Amino acid sequence: MSKKILLEHINVSGINTLEVFVQHGGYQSVKKALSMSTDEVLEEVKKSGLRGRGGAGFPTGMKWSFLDKKSDKPRYLVCNADESEPGTFKDRFLMEKIPHALIEGMITSSYTLGANTSYIYVRGEMMHAIRILEQAIQEAYKAGYLGKNILGSNYSLDLYVHPGGGAYICGEETALLESLEGKRGNPRNKPPFPAVWGLYGCPTVVNNVETIADIPWIVNHGGDAYAAIGIGKSTGTKLISACGNINKPGVYEIELGITVEDFIYSDQYCGGIPNGKKLKAVVAGGSSVPILPSELILKTATGEPRLMTYESLGDGGFVSGTMLGSGGFIVYDEDQCIVRNLWNFTRFYHHESCGQCSPCREGTGWMEKVLHRIENGHGKMSDIDLLVDIAKKIEGKTICPLGEAAAWPVASAIRHFRAEFEEHVINPESCCKKHLHGQLEHAH
Amino acid sequence: MSVLSASTIQEIQKIKTRYPEGRHKSALLPALHLAQAECGWLPVETMNQVADVLDLQPIEVYEVATFYTMFHVKPVGKYVLEVCRTGPCCNIGAEELIQYIEEKLGIQVGQTTEDKLFTLKTVECLASCGSGPVLQIGPEYIYHENLTKESIDFLIAELKTKA
Numbered sequence: 154m155s156k157k158i159l160l161e162h163i164n165v166s167g168i169n170t171l172e173v174f175v176q177h178g179g180y181q182s183v184k185k186a187l188s189m190s191t192d193e194v195l196e197e198v199k200k201s202g203l204r205g206r207g208g209a210g211f212p213t214g215m216k217w218s219f220l221d222k223k224s225d226k227p228r229y230l231v232c233n234a235d236e237s238e239p240g241t242f243k244d245r246f247l248m249e250k251i252p253h254a255l256i257e258g259m260i261t262s263s264y265t266l267g268a269n270t271s272y273i274y275v276r277g278e279m280m281h282a283i284r285i286l287e288q289a290i291q292e293a294y295k296a297g298y299l300g301k302n303i304l305g306s307n308y309s310l311d312l313y314v315h316p317g318g319g320a321y322i323c324g325e326e327t328a329l330l331e332s333l334e335g336k337r338g339n340p341r342n343k344p345p346f347p348a349v350w351g352l353y354g355c356p357t358v359v360n361n362v363e364t365i366a367d368i369p370w371i372v373n374h375g376g377d378a379y380a381a382i383g384i385g386k387s388t389g390t391k392l393i394s395a396c397g398n399i400n401k402p403g404v405y406e407i408e409l410g411i412t413v414e415d416f417i418y419s420d421q422y423c424g425g426i427p428n429g430k431k432l433k434a435v436v437a438g439g440s441s442v443p444i445l446p447s448e449l450i451l452k453t454a455t456g457e458p459r460l461m462t463y464e465s466l467g468d469g470g471f472v473s474g475t476m477l478g479s480g481g482f483i484v485y486d487e488d489q490c491i492v493r494n495l496w497n498f499t500r501f502y503h504h505e506s507c508g509q510c511s512p513c514r515e516g517t518g519w520m521e522k523v524l525h526r527i528e529n530g531h532g533k534m535s536d537i538d539l540l541v542d543i544a545k546k547i548e549g550k551t552i553c554p555l556g557e558a559a560a561w562p563v564a565s566a567i568r569h570f571r572a573e574f575e576e577h578v579i580n581p582e583s584c585c586k587k588h589l590h591g592q593l594e595h596a597h
Numbered sequence: 598m599s600v601l602s603a604s605t606i607q608e609i610q611k612i613k614t615r616y617p618e619g620r621h622k623s624a625l626l627p628a629l630h631l632a633q634a635e636c637g638w639l640p641v642e643t644m645n646q647v648a649d650v651l652d653l654q655p656i657e658v659y660e661v662a663t664f665y666t667m668f669h670v671k672p673v674g675k676y677v678l679e680v681c682r683t684g685p686c687c688n689i690g691a692e693e694l695i696q697y698i699e700e701k702l703g704i705q706v707g708q709t710t711e712d713k714l715f716t717l718k719t720v721e722c723l724a725s726c727g728s729g730p731v732l733q734i735g736p737e738y739i740y741h742e743n744l745t746k747e748s749i750d751f752l753i754a755e756l757k758t759k760a
């Protein structure tokens with residue numbers, strides 16, 4: 154059995170309540186952290202090697218140490234619970250099933266960062282999770298884990314849930330802060346980074362739900378114990394939300410370092426591909442990361458087994474590798490059409506572009522249009538290189554990484570599946586027949 | 598004239614206290630959710646009153662309401678069915694189900710039935726890809742997962758009796 158940090162008690166009935174959560178060791182980290190200095194807790198987080206679970210994988214301890222300590226302004230911890238990256242559904246799962254895991258993490262982390270007011274920015278559509286969190290927060294206030302002088306200490310914290318309004322871009326941390334300030338979710342230019350100029354112009358840390366929920370275990374068991382789990386710089390466990398053509402879609406907590414093959418085929422996880430179909434491709438870390446064909450997702454270009462770690466999935470760079478990203482693991486069997494799936498994701502990015510930068514606003518729209526015509530049998534051979542060209546012209550030329558998030562899937566799909574795009578141009582009848590005949594045109 | 602009830606206004610005033618002094622603009626998204634839950638959608642008069650309660654310029658409310666997809670700035674039916682149309686859900690039949698609902702209700706995506714009971718919309722990935730196809734129904738935003746034609750029939754019949 155692989156190590157469980159977050160989901161160990163997931164099947165305990167009533168684990169969503171404070172009482173049962175405490176019976177299973179919940180909230181111990183608050184007491185322990187309050188008995189330590191904030192620098193001591195920070196040291197444990199640094200030692201743990203924990204990396205941000207929201208997608209970028211930035212070391213959490215390092216991010217926390219950048220927080221401007223000289224400023225006399227208040228400091229804020231903001232939890233990013235905007236989860237909207239297609240294929241990703243781990244944060245919603247965690248918040249709905251074990252809300253106190255996040256709340257405990259928020260308290261321990263806020264103490265360490267010196268924040269006395271913290272916010273959980275939850276995607277607006279997740280009203281169910283919002284209601285669950287709000288109730289859990291009330292329980293935590295009643296039990297003395299929140300509010301003034303927590304557990305008799307000098308430390309006080311108020312914690313609030315803030316609903317978003319429906320906009321993928323608000324998952325980008327500076328857009329999230331704008332949104333939390335009651336504005337449109339337009340990302341800010343960086344620098345300054347939130348650690349210096351964040352919420353209301355104050356030093357702020359933005360962390361993903363899972364990242365924050367990992368903190369209590371690190372405080373309870375020590376950074377070294379956490380770092381002992383996993384491989385190399387990929388320490389600890391990771392929640393992976395698996396979907397697509399697999400026998401057992403769902404959220405799995407894996408020890409970083411298991412093989413991709415094991416994750417896809419073992420009964421402990423995805424349980425293989427249904428109906429005896431063959432694996433065609435995988436998008437391993439949410440829709441924004443490069444897609445890989447079966448031979449490159451199971452083994453690296455040099456023939457090493459591919460592991461579920463930041464390093465191994467990244468092996469080969471963008472030529473033959475991908476990213477662990479958010480942990481949104483989408484599996485495609487041999488019947489899936491790469492062109493159609495790419496068109497759908499590109500439509501998504503065009504829809505979600507905030508419109509501030511012309512390469513992103515216009516480029517995503519052009520790519521969507523070109524992909525749509527290829528998918529519908531009206532493409533030209535030159536369209537394929539045109540797509541590559543547009544993708545290149547977006548990359549690196551925008552305020553926020555949504556531009557890259559839209560460009561990478563296009564570049565990688567054409568790199569690995571060019572023949573399929575060509576086939577759509579030469580012989581449009583060969584694939585996607587029902588789409589060609591307009592039956593599903595409405596959903597465009 | 599007040600379009601929002603006293604209890605909604607009171608609720609908004611309470612939400613203001615979650616944010617630091619002078620940062621009451623932060624209460625705008627939660628306030629718009631409350632206003633929409635009460636009015637069904639966000640007519641200009643409603644947005645103006647939200648501006649009033651939060652001490653903002655009306656334009657600050659309009660520009661936010663139009664940025665976020667959850668806010669309806671045009672009239673909608675009593676029940677807004679929002680079906681996920683993103684890749685993973687489409688690969689397990691979401692498009693066919695959208696078409697099925699269109700035929701069943703006699704409307705297209707974006708339209709409202711004549712009896713003003715249902716509006717059909719599409720949304721992007723609802724973080725439910727492992728249990729798709731999925732749709733949500735406001736104002737409570739309840740998710741209905743693992744959708745089939747049968748479960749859609751059942752759901753629509755149930756909403757009709759409830760109405």
Ligand SMILES: Cc1cc2nc3c(=O)[nH]c(=O)nc-3n(C[C@H](O)[C@H](O)[C@H](O)COP(=O)(O)O)c2cc1C
Pocket residue numbers: 204205206207208209210211233234235236237238321322323324325326327359360361362364365553554555558
């Ligand atoms: C377009 C876009 C969408 C994002 N969406 C999310 C999201 O839904 N949740 C999340 O935690 N991070 C998201 N991120 C990453 C955040 O900007 C940020 O890196 C993250 O919240 C930091 O937390 P972590 O260090 O704990 O991962 C997104 C980034 C971009 C560019």
Ligand code: SF4
Pocket residue numbers: 322339340505506507508509510511513514551552553554555556
């Ligand atoms: S890259 Fe796209 S989403 Fe990001 S700021 Fe520019 S236009 Fe907005």
Ligand code: FES
Pocket residue numbers: 239240241681682683684685686687721722723724725726727729731
């Ligand atoms: S794609 Fe439909 S919920 Fe994610």
